[in-house]
Amino acid sequence: MSRIHVSATVNGEPVEFLCEPTQTLLDVLRDQLGLTGSKEGCGSGDCGACSVTVDDRLTCACLALGAEMEGRSIGTIEGLAHGDQLHPLQKKFVEMAALQCGVCTPGFLVASKALLDRNPDPTETEVRYWLAGNLCRCTGYDKIVRAVMEVAAEMKETSR
Amino acid sequence: MQQTTYAAPRSIDEAVGLMAASGGAARILAGGTDLLVQMRAGSLAPGAIVDVKRIAEMTTIVEEAGGFRIGAAVNAAEIGEHAALQRAWPGVVEAINLIGSKQVQGRASAGGNLCNASPAADSAPALVAAGAILTVQGPKGRRELPVEKLHAGPGRTTLERGEILVSIALPARPPGSGDAYLRLIPRTEMDIAVVGCGVSLTMKGDTCVSARVGLGAVAPTVMLVEAAGAALAGSRLDDAALEKAAAACRAACRPIDDKRGTIAYRTKIAGVLLRRATLVAAKRAGGH
Numbered sequence: 001m002s003r004i005h006v007s008a009t010v011n012g013e014p015v016e017f018l019c020e021p022t023q024t025l026l027d028v029l030r031d032q033l034g035l036t037g038s039k040e041g042c043g044s045g046d047c048g049a050c051s052v053t054v055d056d057r058l059t060c061a062c063l064a065l066g067a068e069m070e071g072r073s074i075g076t077i078e079g080l081a082h083g084d085q086l087h088p089l090q091k092k093f094v095e096m097a098a099l100q101c102g103v104c105t106p107g108f109l110v111a112s113k114a115l116l117d118r119n120p121d122p123t124e125t126e127v128r129y130w131l132a133g134n135l136c137r138c139t140g141y142d143k144i145v146r147a148v149m150e151v152a153a154e155m156k157e158t159s160r
Numbered sequence: 161m162q163q164t165t166y167a168a169p170r171s172i173d174e175a176v177g178l179m180a181a182s183g184g185a186a187r188i189l190a191g192g193t194d195l196l197v198q199m200r201a202g203s204l205a206p207g208a209i210v211d212v213k214r215i216a217e218m219t220t221i222v223e224e225a226g227g228f229r230i231g232a233a234v235n236a237a238e239i240g241e242h243a244a245l246q247r248a249w250p251g252v253v254e255a256i257n258l259i260g261s262k263q264v265q266g267r268a269s270a271g272g273n274l275c276n277a278s279p280a281a282d283s284a285p286a287l288v289a290a291g292a293i294l295t296v297q298g299p300k301g302r303r304e305l306p307v308e309k310l311h312a313g314p315g316r317t318t319l320e321r322g323e324i325l326v327s328i329a330l331p332a333r334p335p336g337s338g339d340a341y342l343r344l345i346p347r348t349e350m351d352i353a354v355v356g357c358g359v360s361l362t363m364k365g366d367t368c369v370s371a372r373v374g375l376g377a378v379a380p381t382v383m384l385v386e387a388a389g390a391a392l393a394g395s396r397l398d399d400a401a402l403e404k405a406a407a408a409c410r411a412a413c414r415p416i417d418d419k420r421g422t423i424a425y426r427t428k429i430a431g432v433l434l435r436r437a438t439l440v441a442a443k444r445a446g447g448h
Contacts, residue, residue, distance in 0.1 A: 044200065045263065057267075058262050059263055063192050063197070063263075067211075068168070129349060
């Protein structure tokens, strides 16, 4: 069994890990690096619970191999908060109860941040289409969409 | 069971060498949105995974001879963000950008969508309409083939053992050209086409001087419907010409009956989408 040595960056910190050739990035994050915020829902790219960014590109960690990550920069849910200081999206999700069981929440937050990083002033339609790859079986989506819209509106306010 | 190996070659020659060395047991990894799902489902256990995303030629879009050459492993998100490509080939770009969610778009490639060879592959009808030419490389060297010659049946391509799809070339556009891709799905987003139709045409004033039509999900392979293109060419895209082209599309259909759509439904929709896609393409061409 030859394991592959990979050097990458996770949430801005350099990391090194050994992985099996077929091990997914999701399994590396959870099992090797102890970053269990990214969840496995479907394991086939349908639910978005394992959403991460790779070189700033939103991706399902279950659809990438750990071995591919040599030199790449990975962003996970663990990188959103600064210490005890929650990201505005996290605060708003809590405030507006944009979650119930919480399994899908890390994926929604990572995907929402990727949207606002690209498009700080999205329409509701843009938010709904962007988040179409994240499934939630509890909330009915409405509170999530409203929370993201609210954060965008507040960002606009503070940048004025 | 032998363990799967992983390699990320830096050149196509090296990748072809790895494919040959595996004796047919290797699989190309581009975005992995089909490969990793199949491996997880247990339907595929490759002897070797050859990751082609470190090969520059396969991961870049270049403007070439007035047209574009898209590396087979360029992800859909990058294709969607390429302004010049979007201006020249909006139909091709909209088709590729219909594949999966934003997360999938960040990984999935047009080359992978083609090589997965689903009859319902969204990229294929638009690329067929566009007259895309594929470059493939294998143990016997490089060759080119028109995209409509790639599919052999559901999940099967005409690529020979060890051959890799390297790039997809889109030709230069004469002035007055436009293209469009429309598909029918029962939902608003993220579904598999019941019928997909791509149209690319060139207008001179009110007259369509040439047209190509690609049709998907209505036969074992995505097809070039030459009779439909011929019916549009030389016409003013009046109702008679549109109906003749729609009839040609219906006649080309050899669909399956399944939960997504009956034979009769898919056949009828093929004609409807042809009409609509033609009018969108003509509007983009500035002729209608």
